[in-house]
Amino acid sequence: MAKKTEVTVEEKLRTLYDLQLIDSRIDEIRNVRGELPLEVEDLEDEVEGLKTRLEKHNGNLVEITEEISNKKNLIEEAKSLIKKYGDQQKNVRNNREFNSLTKEVEFQELEIELAEKHIKEFKVQIEQKKEVIAQTKERLSERENHLKHKKGELDDILKETEKEEKALIDKSLEYENLIEARLLSAYKRIRANVKNGLAIVPIERGASGGSFFTIPPQVQMEIASRKKIITDEHSGRILVDPALAEEEKQRMEDMFAAI
Known part of the structure; x- marks a missing residue:
């Protein structure tokens, strides 16, 4: 031996x-490569965050639009009830019935007033939300372009060095086994x-x-x-x-x- x-x-x-x-x-x-992989990772996270934010804003916009539609329907219903109560007042038998219908009319008028107030507020929210959406879209577009550029840089560097790095890592392990x-x-x-x-x-x-x-x-x-x-x-x-x-x-x- x-x-x-x-x-x-x-x-x-x-x-x-x-x-x-x-x-x-x-x-x-x-x-x-330096900080490029981390920069790309941070940009990817930022882009995803902006997309999520945009989705949320658009969802809110749909909700506010639905609220306006609901308030408009409420106004139409209130107007219909006011007409109904007005017709009924023409056929009342006593003051108590008349006064009761008058209160119902006044209540529906207040409902209309409140609904119109809410509609105005919702319309202001819509304009504000549209402005935020426009800004978010602009930021998203800018970040996506920046990400594309940085990914291109990183891909170029990886293409240039990937083969050599892999070969060197294999060599490093080979030499480690000798020690x-x-x-x-x-x-x-x-x-x-x-x-x-x-x-x-x-x-x-x-x-x-x-x-x-x-x-x-x-x-x-x-x-x-x-x-x-x-x-x-x-x-x-x-x-x-x-x-x-x-x-x-x-x-x-x-x-x-x-x-």
Whole structure:
């Protein structure tokens, strides 16, 4: 039975740095999209909200129109009753009956007056509602055009980057499978907690990449020896020497170009 080959620290560092370069490339692609997906989502929600509002306003308009129709019918009924009571007054036998019919007529006249008042109020509401509907339609049209434009932008970016992003995600998973669980977990934890998602950085001008804290020469020598995994005491990032970083960058750039 063949003995399992021990993975050296240098090989672990190279694989980790390759994974970082792949994940950073994915980050760059997603940064190109920027806030566009969220903008599109917000615009879609706004358009749906405006459509719902428009539907509600139109429903209210129908209800108010029906109320006007009901009040007009009430007026016609009241006029009919007034005529009826007027005819009956011509044939009354005593003052009590006459007075009773007079009260009925007065009541119907008040009903007509109140109904006409309501009709006027409803007509004012209709004009106000029509104005709101017109404004909502205008806003909806403007937002729909803006959404169409933003969706077009997003679709163009997705078409340009979708294939590359999918290939890189597959590569990222492939490289993750090459890294021991403990080390991969540390990488992901650091990546989630540091600026720009850079969990592994090379030494630049005697300091951790992106940092101003100088790394002691002895530690730099240890990093260059590639015998153990060393982290920056200030940022917590895993450190690699510039030569290893440059070699892997060139190798990964060739791989990116082939995707």
